[in-house]
Amino acid sequence: MTNDSRRTLSRRTALLSLSGIVGGLAGCSTAGEENDGGGGGETETQTATPTSTPTRTETATPSGENEVPSEVTEWLSDVGNYDGTVADRTGQNEVSVTTGAEGNDGNFAFEPAAVRIETGSTVTWEWTGKGGSHNVVADSGADFESDLVSEEGFTFEQTFESSGVITYYCTPHRGVGMKGAIIVK
Template identity: 35%
Template sequence: MKRSVSVDSNRRTVLKSLGTVSTVGLIGLAGCSGNGGGNGDGVETIPGNDYPAVDEWMTETEIGGADDSYEGEILDLREEGDVTIDVGAEGNGDGFAYGPSAVAISAGSEIRWEWTGEGGQHNVQAEPDGQIGESDYEFSSGDSVAGADNEYSHTFDESGVALYHCVPHLSLGMKGSVVVD
């Protein structure tokens, strides 16, 4: 199919077009500068080494395996009211990760962990004494369960760090971290 296009190449049209292209280009570059990192999805990140307990927990091998889905960055979700984390996300041998595995939230935010149905039975457990002694929170979803129709929620009311894991898959590196600011 041949298409004919009428071209109006006067000076005003050319300048108007260049202005539009420049504006679109500047909007497209917004967020590409500054000190914060990004994950490629437009979500800012915080370097994991800003929170040594998080970095140690996610990469520590003396207590469970290292989480291979953790890339040394914490997703900055402090502007979100509620956050959802997948349980049984891809990672650590397939279906044995939390997704995302490390997040930062604001005090008063709720996190809802939702099972994907992948990787068998899972749970969510924070027990400071049984981890690296650096977690400010203690909580548990209870016994491990399988299936995509399970969820667990916890509201984080105070600033601190929560380190958690899946009991049956700790040795595979199924760990998570929450920074509460």
């Protein structure tokens, strides 16, 4: 973690130097965090998000790549365990989503609720065995439906070959917010 932070900071420092905003970096850790939280970070983020720099996914999750499609925001608006962020799983061929995770006043959650993956990646939903019977049913963007089961260790997987947004839900618990989304890049 420390190495990552330092790498991020040195990247920032380098970028700031390029922008000609050198100086006052003695407290760069604090300054960086303030930038991330405030509107001031926007400029820096845009500067730091060239579309042709795949190495960015190796460092801390850049906010510039975390733009959430409105379709996802709306779909997950009543999902208690969705905090507005999309888990970045790009660069991973195998991505797992917990089914029956804690959330929505019980074990009625997919965790993470929203993930970003790359084309060709396989998502495996893994049942915790908690919260009763669950399934995974595509709502839009794809067509799949798992069995409705309650056993711990049950898995269901799908490979996503084309980019787009997939929304899905659990039939028995859709009403309490057991819903998820996958963004395929």
